[in-house]
Amino acid sequence: MNYLETDLHSLHQQLVNHELTAVDLVKSTMATIDEHESQLNAFITTNQKKALAAAEKLDAEGIPADNLLAGIPVAYKDNIVTKGVRTTAASHILDNFNPVYDATIVEKLEAAGTINVGKTNMDEFAMGSSTESSYFKPTHNPWDLSRVPGGSSGGSAAAVAAGDVLAAFGSDTGGSIRQPSAYNGIFGLKPTYGRVSRWGLIAFGSSFDQLGVMTRRVKDAAPFLTVMSGHDGKDSTSSQRPVPDFSQFIGQDIKGLKIAVPDEFFGQGIADDVKAQVEKGIKQLVEQGAIVDHVQLPHTKYAVPAYYVLASSEASSNLQRFDGIRYGFRAEDVKNLTDVYVRTRSEGFGPEVKRRIMLGTFALSSGYYDAYFNKAAKVRTLIKQDFEEILKTHDLIVGPTAPDTPFLIGANVADPITLYMKDILTISANMAGVPAASVPAGFNAAGLPVGMQMIAKRFDEGTIFRAASAFEEMNQYYLEKPSFKGGNA
Numbered sequence: 001m002n003y004l005e006t007d008l009h010s011l012h013q014q015l016v017n018h019e020l021t022a023v024d025l026v027k028s029t030m031a032t033i034d035e036h037e038s039q040l041n042a043f044i045t046t047n048q049k050k051a052l053a054a055a056e057k058l059d060a061e062g063i064p065a066d067n068l069l070a071g072i073p074v075a076y077k078d079n080i081v082t083k084g085v086r087t088t089a090a091s092h093i094l095d096n097f098n099p100v101y102d103a104t105i106v107e108k109l110e111a112a113g114t115i116n117v118g119k120t121n122m123d124e125f126a127m128g129s130s131t132e133s134s135y136f137k138p139t140h141n142p143w144d145l146s147r148v149p150g151g152s153s154g155g156s157a158a159a160v161a162a163g164d165v166l167a168a169f170g171s172d173t174g175g176s177i178r179q180p181s182a183y184n185g186i187f188g189l190k191p192t193y194g195r196v197s198r199w200g201l202i203a204f205g206s207s208f209d210q211l212g213v214m215t216r217r218v219k220d221a222a223p224f225l226t227v228m229s230g231h232d233g234k235d236s237t238s239s240q241r242p243v244p245d246f247s248q249f250i251g252q253d254i255k256g257l258k259i260a261v262p263d264e265f266f267g268q269g270i271a272d273d274v275k276a277q278v279e280k281g282i283k284q285l286v287e288q289g290a291i292v293d294h295v296q297l298p299h300t301k302y303a304v305p306a307y308y309v310l311a312s313s314e315a316s317s318n319l320q321r322f323d324g325i326r327y328g329f330r331a332e333d334v335k336n337l338t339d340v341y342v343r344t345r346s347e348g349f350g351p352e353v354k355r356r357i358m359l360g361t362f363a364l365s366s367g368y369y370d371a372y373f374n375k376a377a378k379v380r381t382l383i384k385q386d387f388e389e390i391l392k393t394h395d396l397i398v399g400p401t402a403p404d405t406p407f408l409i410g411a412n413v414a415d416p417i418t419l420y421m422k423d424i425l426t427i428s429a430n431m432a433g434v435p436a437a438s439v440p441a442g443f444n445a446a447g448l449p450v451g452m453q454m455i456a457k458r459f460d461e462g463t464i465f466r467a468a469s470a471f472e473e474m475n476q477y478y479l480e481k482p483s484f485k486g487g488n489a
Contacts, residue, residue, distance in 0.1 A: 008215075025071060026055040040145075050084070054115045067112065072167070087202070089122070090122045095329060105196060117165065128419065129152070130407075147448070169228075174311060177212045181437075183451070196230075205315060207314060230243045248462075284471065285470075295394075297428070313364050429455050
């Protein structure tokens with residue numbers, strides 16, 4: 001099975017018509033993963049035995065004609081807990097952790113018949129923009145193996161782009177679905193905060209974290225998001241709003257769609273080749289009947305510093321639970337309880353996680369809370385108000401997803417500030433809690449993917465699917481296949 005040459009509907013039809021079995025599909029998927037892993041390192045754990053057992057059960061019961069997702073192999077970012085399948089968050093401190101329950105999205109997707117074939121690589125505890133902070137070594141970009149796949153959901157993005165799986169799931173705290181989707185030339189959507197339950201997601205920044213879906217085709221993502229969404233009593237932040245069938249928005253025209261293009265998204269620091277591709281894409285939307293206005297989002301220039309104060313503060317609180325007592329790694333040859341805590345956390349966490357814990361602890365400390373955390377929270381409110389104001393009169397905000405194309409592995413490891421700035425265009429949507437997606441927008445002269453970001457008002461993911469599917473149909477960039485050129489750096 002080559003996922004680069006098919007789509008969800010075609011696969012479903014083959015399963016229903018018995019031209020293909022779920023077991024065939026799982027075996028073929030595992031073979032493709034095995035073939036690519038030495039080059040990509042997209043997976044931390046594969047799940048072949050349980051996946052085959054699930055496929056055999058589905059084949060015995062028969063694939064329902066009205067269930068698009070039944071029998072489809074998928075992959076989960078390794079901070080989404082999976083019962084009996086190792087879940088590490090790409091950290092040494094959790095490298096022997098086997099959860100006793102499934103995340104809500106895993107429960108929902110498995111109830112719909114999807115098959116978990118493995119857990120994908122990521123930046124440790126989702127802290128990073130390149131998947132280089134993983135304890136299990138970096139993932140490589142299938143378009144150029146010497147380059148990063150983005151992060152923190154880099155393993156999920158690379159697996160989809162390489163054709164390992166049709167769909168993979170990730171988390172997005174400040175752009176961690178959209179930025180790697182842009183770097184890998186695929187579609188990735190972060191829904192509205194509260195649309196999808198966070199129960200079972202290993203927390204980084206609880207008020208920012210959101211689970212989403214990544215696919216090569218826009219239309220393939222819609223049924224997955226429909227199943228994933230909805231209220232969950234185990235997550236007090238999940239919304240009780242009704243969930244539409246997102247597939248209904250695929251194929252609609254965009255005539256009269258009002259698009260806002262922020263000047264700030266095309267300013268200093270945005271690569272010329274990225275600007276050129278996205279500007280070309282915006283012109284295509286206009287040709288299809290969309291109406292474009294240039295607008296200002298004046299407080300987005302403060303988004304990166306405000307985000308790193310707030311998210312790191314939440315991380316310092318969330319990561320207190322990893323202490324070597326209850327689960328995961330514990331340091332050996334310790335002398336007392338303090339030694340257990342200090343050495344376990346010192347040896348178990350990587351440098352980027354420690355950096356953010358220290359930053360967050362400082363921002364929350366007595367004497368600095370008002371100067372840093374409180375001020376950053378006020379900036380977040382201003383950013384949210386900017387978005388609300390623009391989206392009162394516009395259907396979408398459109399601009400680049402990332403300021404550049406994939407960079408060389410190792411190029412920015414010693415410069416965390418440069419890495420933090422890779423999220424400059426995506427962070428604001430998380431601060432505002434609005435849905436956002438990255439849509440493939442072509443390639444630069446070196447053949448590296450460029451992503452175009454689409455942001456909608458709260459709970460209006462349907463407009464993103466409408467515009468993204470129309471844009472995809474104009475260009476069909478999904479027909480391009482990754483080259484696997486270059487070498488592992």
